[in-house]
Amino acid sequence: MIIAGVAIVGMVVAIFVAVGGVDVSADKPDGWLVSNLLHFVFKRSMTLRATTVVVPRDMTAPSRVRLAAQHFDMVCANCHGRPGFGQSVVALSMNPRPQYLPSVVGQFTDSELHVIVEHGVKYSAMPSWPIDARGDEVWSMVAFLRRLPGLDAKAYREMTALPEQGGTAPARSRDDTALHPANAGRNSPPVGEFLYAAPATGFSDQTIHENPATTCARCHGADGAGAATGGEAPNLTIQDAAYLQATLEAYTRGTRKSGFMQNIAAQLSGAQIAALSRDFAGLPVKTLSSPPADPALVRRGETIALEGIRERAIPACANCHESDGAKITGAPHIAGQSATFLRRQLGAMGHGGRGSTVWWNPMPAVAHNLGASDIAALAAYYSGLKPARASGGGGQPTAALPASHIKIDMVAAKAIFDTRCEKCHIHNGRGDLQGVFPNLTLQATPYVAQTLYAFRARSRPNEQMRELIDGLSFDQMASLASYVNTLTPLPALAKPDAVAALRGAAIATRGDTARRVPACLSCHEARGVAALPLIPRLQGQNVLYLRNRLNNFAKHYNVNVTTLNPMPSIASRLTDQERADLAAYFAAAPPMGKPAGGAERRAAGG
Helix, strand or coil, X not given: CHHHHHHHHHHHHHHHHHCCCCCCXXXXXXXXXHHHHHHHHHHHHHHHHHCCXXXXXXXCCHHHHHHHHHHHHHHXXXXXXXXXXXXXXXXXXXXXXXXXXXXXXXXCCXXXXXXXXXXXXXXXXXXXXXXXXXXXXXXXXXXXXXXXXXXXXHHHHXXXXXXXXXXXXXXXXXXXXXXXXXXXXXXXXXXXXXXXXXXXXXXXXXXXXXXXXXXXXXXXXXXXXXXXXXXXXXXXXXXXXXXXXXHHHHXXXXXXXXXXXXXXXXXXXXXXXXXXXXXXXXXXXXXXXXXXXXXXXXXXXXXXXXXXXXXXXXXXXXXXXXXXXXXXXCCCCCCCCCHHHHHHHHHHHHCCCCECCCCCCCHHHHHHCCCHHHHHHHHHHHHCCCCHXXXXXXXXXXXXXXXXXXXXXXXXXXXXXXXXXXXXXXXXXXXXXXXXXXXXXXXXXXXXXXXXXXXXXXXXXXXXXXXXXXXXXXXXXXXXXXXXXXXXXXXXXXXXXXXXXXXXXXXXHHCEHHHCECCHHHCCCHHHHHHCCCCCCCCXXXXXXXXXXXXXXXXXXXXXXXXXXCHHHHHCCCCXXXXXXXXXHHHHCCCCCCCCCCHHHCCCCC
C-alpha cells in the first residue's frame, strides 16, 4: 500500500514537471526551505572536497595577489562587484545571486575557496576555472580573495589601475573577425547551442577591443618585463615576435592552457595578435631586479641546464633553450626570464596542465621528473643569465661541453664494447645480418649517452639493454658513448627493397600535412642532428630494426617515451606499409658524417 502511494505521488510530480508546472523564472526567489537546502548541499560538498587540498607555502605572495587582481577586475568583478562600487543590477537579477565577496570569503577556508574557484558551482552562475590542472593559477586567485576584504576603493584602484601603454595593435573591427574554432579546455568542442570560437565576446571592459596593449600591460607592465605582477607574468621582451604570436594563437585553440590568458587571447583578432607580438618583441630587452640567488643553487641549476641529470635520464636544458635546438622544438628563450614564472611553469608542466605552444613539447616528461629543488635551481640559474636577444643570440651556454668531473676512459670503453656490445651489435657495431639490432656506427656521443641513461632509468623500456649495462657507472656509460662516436659510420648490412625505399621517400621528404605527419627530414638530416644532437641518425640504419622501432612507437607502449619523444604520435598516424617504406628509405641512404674536433671527449650529459 505504501509503495503504491509513493508511486502515485511520483507520477503526479512527474506529470506536474512534464506540463511545465515548475517555475524556473529567475525573478521568483526560492523559498526558505529550498534556499537553505541548496546552500547546505553546497557547503557540505565544498567542505568534503577541500579535505584533500594542500595549501602552498607561497599562497599569499604579493606577486600572486597582483596577478589575480587583474583577472578579478576584468572578469569576476562584473558579477561580484568591486570595492567602493555596488554590484551590477544585471548580476543581482540572477538566481541565485552572485555574492559580494568581501562579505563572505571569511566563511570559507583557503582549501574551500580553491575548490570553489577551480570547480565552480553547478546550477549557479559560478563558473569553473576555464582550464583544469592549473592549480597554480587558482591559488593566485585565492590569495587575492583573501586580501579583498581589506581593500578599500583607493587600494583596489591602485592595484588594478590601467597602465599607460601605446602599441600599434588596431581596434578590433568587423572586417577582422573571421571566426576560427577555439577550445575552452574543460568544455566540449562546438556543438548544438554553443559556439566555442575566437574572437570571442568578453565582459564589459572594452579596453581589450580598442587598445589591447593596455590590457596586456596590466600584468606584463608597459615595458613588457612582468614587473607589474612581480614576475608572475612572463617577461615578453626576451622573446621573438614569432614565438609570441604562436603562443597567443595556441591560447585561443586551447593547446596552451591558462585560465588567465585564454580569456584574453580568445577576444583578440588575428591582426591584433600579430601586432601585439611585434610590439612587445620590439620593446627594449629588460630583466627584473631581484635579490641575489644562493650561489650554490645557481651552480646546481647550471649543472642541470648544461649536463642534465643522468640518473633520471633528464637531458640538458641547453639542448633546446638558447641554442640551435630551438629550431627543432620551437623552444622559447628562457635566459633572463622571471624566476617566479619559470617555477610556476615548470610546476604546471610537471602536472600536465600547461599545454604547449608548439606541436611537440618534451617538457611535460622532463618537468615531471624534476623535484622542487631542481626547479628552484633552474629558475635561479636562467633568471640570472643575460637574455639571448640582448646579445644578438650569441654567447649563451650550450649542452655537451667538456665537464671535468666526468671521466672519459676510452681504453676501458673499448673493452666494454668488445665484451658486451658486440654480442648483439656484431660486425664492428653494425648489428646482425638480419638487421634485428641497430647499427651503432651511425650515432654520435650525445644520442648514445642519453639512450644509455634512458635504459638505466627505464624511461626507455628494454630489459635486455638494462641488464647489459647494469653495473656500469654513469662515467663508464659516457665513455662508451664517446667510444661509439669514434666508429666509422658504415651502411646497413642488409640491402633494403628499392621500390619500398622509393615510396618511403615521399613521406621522408614531404610528410603529410593532412594527417599532421611532418617530413622526417625536417629533423633527421644533417642540420637537424647538428642543431639537436639527441636526434638519432637514421641514414644507413638496419631496415628490420627501423621497421620494428616504428611499429613499437605506433603502439604507444610507454607514457614516458610518448611524452618525451614525438615519434609515437607520428608513427601512429602512418600505416604499416608506410612505416615499412620509411625503414627501407633510411636503410638505403648513405650514412652521415660525425662531429669532429674532439667530440669523443665531450661530456655526455646532454
